[in-house]
Amino acid sequence: MSNVFIAFQSNEESYPIVEAILADNPKAQAVHSPGLVKIDAPDSLTIKRETIEAQTGRPFDLQQIHVNLVTLSGHIDEDDDQFTLSWKH
Numbered sequence: 001m002s003n004v005f006i007a008f009q010s011n012e013e014s015y016p017i018v019e020a021i022l023a024d025n026p027k028a029q030a031v032h033s034p035g036l037v038k039i040d041a042p043d044s045l046t047i048k049r050e051t052i053e054a055q056t057g058r059p060f061d062l063q064q065i066h067v068n069l070v071t072l073s074g075h076i077d078e079d080d081d082q083f084t085l086s087w088k089h
Helices: 015-024 049-056 062-068
Strands: 003-009 029-033 036-042 044-048 069-073 075-078 082-086
Touching (some): 003 062, 044 049, 062 082
Antiparallel strands (some): 029 036
């Protein structure tokens, strides 16, 4: 089993995204460090537009995650509704 991860700048814009990721990925774990929030998950991690919108109470374009994105690890599969990182075996 391999972990995927995604890391965001630690700021007010990223917090609802982080909360949405943790809500949709129960095996994911967030590690907070100064200026950075890194989320690790076994095998795959999915970010859903719908969950972020529920967290923020407003429409959200998934392309906005790139503004505060620092780094990631895994194969990317994305569309207008979700962004998924995984390791394909």
